[in-house]
Amino acid sequence: MKLELVDAKKWITLFVEKLESNQTILNELDTAIGDGDHGTNMKRGAEAVTAALEKKEPETLADLYKTTAFAMIQKVGGASGPLYGTAFLDMSKAVKNDDLELSDLIQIGTDGLKRRGESDTGMKTMIDVWQPVSDALKADKFDQSVIDAALENVKGLVATKGRASYLEEKSKGHIDPGAQSSAYLFESLIEVLGE
Amino acid sequence: MKLELVDAKKWITLFVEKLESNQTILNELDTAIGDGDHGTNMKRGAEAVTAALEKKEPETLADLYKTTAFAMIQKVGGASGPLYGTAFLDMSKAVKNDDLELSDLIQIGTDGLKRRGESDTGMKTMIDVWQPVSDALKADKFDQSVIDAALENVKGLVATKGRASYLEEKSKGHIDPGAQSSAYLFESLIEVLGE
Amino acid sequence: MKKIINNVEDIVPEMISGLVRTNADLVKQIDGTTAVVRNDPKFKENKQVGIVSGGGSGHEPLHAGYVGDGMLSAAVAGEVFTSPTPDQIYEAITAVDQGQGVLLIVKNYSGDVMNFDMAKEMAEADDIEIKTIVVDDDISVKNSEFTQGKRGVAGTALVEKIVGAAARSGMNLADLATLGQKVIDNIKTIGIALHAATVPAVGHPGFELGDDEIEYGIGIHNERGYAVEKIRPAKELANELIEKILKEFSDQSGDFAILVNGMGGTPLMEQYIFANDVLNELAAKKVKVSFSKVGNLVTSLDMQGISLTIMKADADWIKYLKEPVTTIAW
Amino acid sequence: MKKIINNVEDIVPEMISGLVRTNADLVKQIDGTTAVVRNDPKFKENKQVGIVSGGGSGHEPLHAGYVGDGMLSAAVAGEVFTSPTPDQIYEAITAVDQGQGVLLIVKNYSGDVMNFDMAKEMAEADDIEIKTIVVDDDISVKNSEFTQGKRGVAGTALVEKIVGAAARSGMNLADLATLGQKVIDNIKTIGIALHAATVPAVGHPGFELGDDEIEYGIGIHNERGYAVEKIRPAKELANELIEKILKEFSDQSGDFAILVNGMGGTPLMEQYIFANDVLNELAAKKVKVSFSKVGNLVTSLDMQGISLTIMKADADWIKYLKEPVTTIAW
Ligand SMILES: Nc1ncnc2c1ncn2[C@@H]1O[C@H](COP(=O)(O)OP(=O)(O)O)[C@@H](O)[C@H]1O
Ligand SMILES: Nc1ncnc2c1ncn2[C@@H]1O[C@H](COP(=O)(O)OP(=O)(O)O)[C@@H](O)[C@H]1O
Ligand SMILES: [Mg+2]
Ligand SMILES: [Mg+2]
Ligand SMILES: [Mg+2]
Ligand SMILES: [Mg+2]
Structure with missing residues (x-):
């Protein structure tokens, strides 16, 4: 399965909409186990992505992901800026290869996260959503239940990367804010694929 | 009427006792129209007076008042320290004259307050208790009702000296903290005279 | 109440002890008092008129934080919000007098005025020449012959800086008192x-x-003010305070200095935002700001809030304000 | 929430604007960024390795308050509690590089580390030599290979002072990085x-x-800590923190430096009282304190609280700490 440009645009648009409308939830999740700003950070990124896409309509998938990446890198800051930025930048480079499957694309984004964050699954980060989604896409079993299960799993983990890791055991029982924003990303993808 | 040394000692002892047990009330009065420390200031003075009197038993009335004055001047600070200090210092000097009536003594203390504070009756200060007490003593009509009336009068005044004057009209309706501590002084006197 | 303290009665001596022990090259404590005096080598080398200030504690870094070459010679700390006693002030005066007299900088509160007055009388008995200036920069209080008059607040730090710099430059006591009074008259x-x-x-x-x-x-x-209102954006607060203050100056040409002062519990972030709005509004009003300072200079314990001080300034005063100084907190 | 601000989104640019406008002789803003860079004449005169730090805002005066001769060359301010972005850090690097390379002082947070890393990659593409040191002085967090590791907190100010003074004295980039790392290893x-x-x-x-x-x-x-307990007297708090910290030092002989740091909403009064208790306890434990500093150096917005930093120090480091410096806030 591959994503057409028009669908990919919808995907990103839905994502930034969800970020804007769920700022408070993301901040609250981050207040519990981080520093309370993940919603604000992603909202800033969302606005920057919207502005960049309006300024210049992307003509290729590579363009679209690169514009998204640059907006995130330059406007989000924090941990999530370079992470989302790196994932989309790597996806932008890879998507120039016409044969790239959607499942490969997401795996490449996931690998970008792992490289930038020096991290992996099981550390209670956004990677714990990206990797299961990538796996499900490969197995052609991607739906909402994958995301729900990933979030449920993240909730039970003890954080070992990012601010939440300072809380050690106490980080258990909370959804990681970056995992939640990534859930919005992939829920947007489901909406696009379901059409 | 004159006060014997033994009675004067009782007077001062009762006064410092009342100051110690009414610290909170005086602080609260001062919180309403001042800076909330009159009780703490007077408690510090009370402890200093007690310590000084224990250290060296005064042998004359002049000694007693001077010891009280010095303790107040050195330990109270704020506005009330120099005021009570000056009143007792002036009383200490004057009491060396054997003919001095109690009413004259209190008037001399009152005059000391007026000099040090550059103030007079009607300004919502401790003077509004001292002067009526002095007047009543002169007229041989000194009892609790004089103090009650003075406090009632003070309550209705607008402050024009001390911190309470910053509140202008809003200072009305509150008892001046210095007037209240002076009321304790003269209630102690009544207890001594009543015996 | 949650505070990082031990016994309430020990607050001031313990605070002063902490201050002098962590700044021993700058200041030392006068034995048996909670007054601090300069301890830098220049204090003994360059003789000058002594500058002594003080007042109740709770306004840190005022006054002890301003003791040093080019500012105060000594500072006397009273109990919290309570004027220090005359004996302590007297000790500070005698510790700094170098034969050229001593200027007392007093904030206009009954207690401070009376206690410094008693100390002055004591020092004069020792033939030390004393002059007193009384800071009363708070325009939210009406000035009238029939009241205590305006209070001394944040502008005190500017007075101490200007007069301190002038004293270092060799100005004599009479001129310092005149300068100080002129400065006070121009601070709101x-x-x-x-x-x-x-x-x-x-x-x-x-x-x-x-x-x-x-x-x-x-x-x-904690003296209450003239109005309680809903909070508004920093910009509007700045404009409101500026308008109130500028009314007090008949002439708005020439140099001005500003001080944005945090009350103790308000972070620098908000102070800088407010300062930015103040500068915008003064620029719009064509008021020339030649010196500006932002920070917790004259606080009120853990109060959250801010004050704005505007001073109409001579060129000399701006120079005095800008001169480097070696103190804990300026 | 009551704060003296305008729009939440404008907090950082307005704060930086207020800071540079009220300190124009010391710092200036880099166009199009919320980074500030030295603006004193010596900056151009005495060429040295550039020292750049930065991080989320809300810790003022860190870092912009420490820009000046003898400390930082530039500071980059991110959004509140949010790492600045790589493009802004890159601008600061290019603004201060004088051909001798640039040292980045980064606090150990995922975001800061990643954004400074991206900026380093960008600057290296311009052939600017870059080294990074990562401050992780907060011992309340366990250090392990499997976590983010310890956080960078108040000790950052000491690192910036020591490394800044060494850079002014002409130390090269490699030695500065080595020095900085050694200092970091000795701060708790x-x-x-x-x-x-x-x-x-x-x-x-x-x-x-x-x-x-x-x-x-x-x-x-606002990261929560390891325990919630009833408040105790300052003395006991000091003893508790000292005990925790001293356990981290195998050798308690030689010189030590201490920093008592207010978190933003705690008045100086309490900080000095706490400092007094710290000095008492360290004296009782025969730990030699050769440098001490008290104040709001590394804050957390309006948080009420305090931190204690203890550093085991070389004689050189004490000298660097004591050297005069021209910054807004050291
Ligand atoms: N090293 C890392 N690897 C992967 N993800 C990380 C890492 N550090 C942080 N994250 C993710 O970033 C999220 C926090 O983002 P955000 O709150 O915007 O940044 P900050 O932590 O700087 O405030 C976390 O919830 C987590 O998902
Ligand atoms: N100028 C003055 N003349 C007479 N009494 C005064 C004057 N100023 C203050 N007082 C008295 O002092 C009292 C306040 O004392 P206190 O609270 O101990 O000192 P402070 O005002 O310095 O905190 C007032 O209630 C008032 O009675
Ligand atoms: Mg966060
Ligand atoms: Mg009072
Ligand atoms: Mg008082
Ligand atoms: Mg953050």
Whole structure:
């Protein structure tokens, strides 16, 4: 399965909409186990992505992901800026290869996260959503239940990367804010694929 | 009427006792129209007076008042320290004259307050208790009702000296903290005279 | 009340002890007092008129934080919000007199005025020449012959800086007193509080404000102000205070200095935002700002709030304000 | 939430604007960024290795308050509690490079580390030599290969002072990085909060504490600590923190430096009282304190609380700490 440009645009648009409308939830999740700003950070990124896409309509998938990446890198800051930025930048480079499957694309984004964050699954980060989604896409079993299960799993983990890791055991029982924003990303993808 | 040394000692002892047990009330009065420390200031003075009197038993009335004055001047600070200090210092000097009536003594203390504070009756200060007490003593009509009336009068005044004057009209309706501590002084006197 | 203290009665001596022990190259404590005096080598080398200030504690870094070459010679700390006693002030005076007399900088409160007055009388008995200037920069209080008059607030720091620099330059006592009075006449301050201070001995805030209320015209001892209103954007607060203050100056040409002062519990972030708005509005009004300073200079314990001080300044005063100084906190 | 601000989104640019406009002789803003760079004449005259730090805002005066001769060359301010972006850090690097390379001082947070890393990659593409040191002085967090590791907190100010002074003295980039790392390895900090900070975009305190409770081991971004307990006298708090910190040093002989740091909403009065208790306890334990500093150096918005930093120091480091410096806030 591959994503057409028009669908990919919808995907990103839905994502930034969800970020804007769920700022408070993301901040609250981050207040519990981080520093309370993940919603604000992603909202800033969302606005920057919207502005960049309006300024210049992307003509290729590579363009679209690169514009998204640059907006995130330059406007989000924090941990999530370079992470989302790196994932989309790597996806932008890879998507120039016409044969790239959607499942490969997401795996490449996931690998970008792992490289930038020096991290992996099981550390209670956004990677714990990206990797299961990538796996499900490969197995052609991607739906909402994958995301729900990933979030449920993240909730039970003890954080070992990012601010939440300072809380050690106490980080258990909370959804990681970056995992939640990534859930919005992939829920947007489901909406696009379901059409 | 004159006060014997033994009675004067009782007077001062009762006064410092009342100051110690009414610290909170005086602080609260001062919180309403001042800076909330009159009780703490007077408690510090009370402890200093007690310590000084224990250290060296005064042998004359002049000694007693001077010891009280010095303790107040050195330990109270704020506005009330120099005021009570000056009143007792002036009383200490004057009491060396054997003919001095109690009413004259209190008037001399009152005059000391007026000099040090550059103030007079009607300004919502401790003077509004001292002067009526002095007047009543002169007229041989000194009892609790004089103090009650003075406090009632003070309550209705607008402050024009001390911190309470910053509140202008809003200072009305509150008892001046210095007037209240002076009321304790003269209630102690009544207890001594009543015996 | 939650405070990092031990016994309430030990607050001031322990604070002064902490201050002098962590700044031993700058200041030392005068034995048996809670007064601090310069301890830098230049103090003995360059003789000058002594500059002594002081007052109740709770306004840190005022005054002890301003002791040093080019500012105060000594500072006397009273109990919290309570004027120091005459004997302590007298000790500070004698510790700094170098034969050229001593200037006392007093904030206009009954207690301070009376205690410094008694100390002055004591020092004069030792033939030390003394002059006193009384700072009364808070324009939220009406000045009238029939009241205590205006309070001394944040502008005190500017007075101490200017007079201190002038004293270092060799100015004599009479001229320093004249300069100080002229400076005081040209300083206007007004403050707002978002949350009152908690006096340790009292244990709760001096007054209560609603979740969206601020009090205009507060003093530095929890004295209430002239109005309680809903909080507004920093910009509007700045404009309101500026308008109130500028009314006090008949002439708005020439140099001005500003001080944006945090009350103790308000972070620098908000102070800089407010300062930015102040500079915008003064620029719009064509008022020339030749010196500006931002920070917790004259505080009120843990009060949340801010004050704005505007001074109409001679070129000399601006120079004195800008001169480097070696103190804990300027 | 009551704060003296305008729009939440404008907090950082307005704050930086207020800071540079009120300190124009010391610093200037880099166009199109919220980074500030030295603006004193010596900056151009005496060429040296550039020292750049930065991080989320809300810790003022860190870092912009430490830009000046003998400390930082530039500071980059991110959004509140949010790492600045690589493009802004890159601008700061290019603004201060004088051909001798640039040292980045980064606090150990995922975001800071990643964004400074991206900026380093960008600057290296311009052939600017870059080294990075990562401050991780907060011992309330366990250090392990499997976590983010310890956080960078108040000790950062000491690192910036020592490395800044060494850079001014002409030390080269490689030696500065080595020195900085050695300093970091010898700094230990632990903090307590009486009241959490309110992030403006969030609008309420990060966590709630009871009227008599304090939290041990908090970070500077409202990160909760390792224990909530009833508040105790300053003396006991000092002893508790000292004991925790001294355990980290195998050798308690030689020189030590201490920093008592206010978190933003705690008045100097309490900081000095606490410092006094710290000095008492260290004296009792025969630990030699050769440098001490007290104040709001590395804050957390309006958090009420305090942190204690203890550093085992070489004689050289003490000298670097004591050297005069021309910054807004050191
Ligand atoms: N090293 C890392 N690897 C992967 N993800 C990380 C890492 N560090 C942080 N994250 C993710 O970033 C999220 C926090 O983002 P955000 O709150 O915007 O940044 P900050 O932590 O700087 O405030 C976390 O919830 C987590 O998902
Ligand atoms: N100028 C004055 N003349 C007479 N009494 C005064 C004057 N100023 C203050 N007082 C008295 O002092 C009292 C306040 O004392 P206190 O609270 O101990 O000192 P402070 O005002 O310095 O905090 C007032 O209630 C008032 O009675
Ligand atoms: Mg966050
Ligand atoms: Mg009082
Ligand atoms: Mg008082
Ligand atoms: Mg953050």
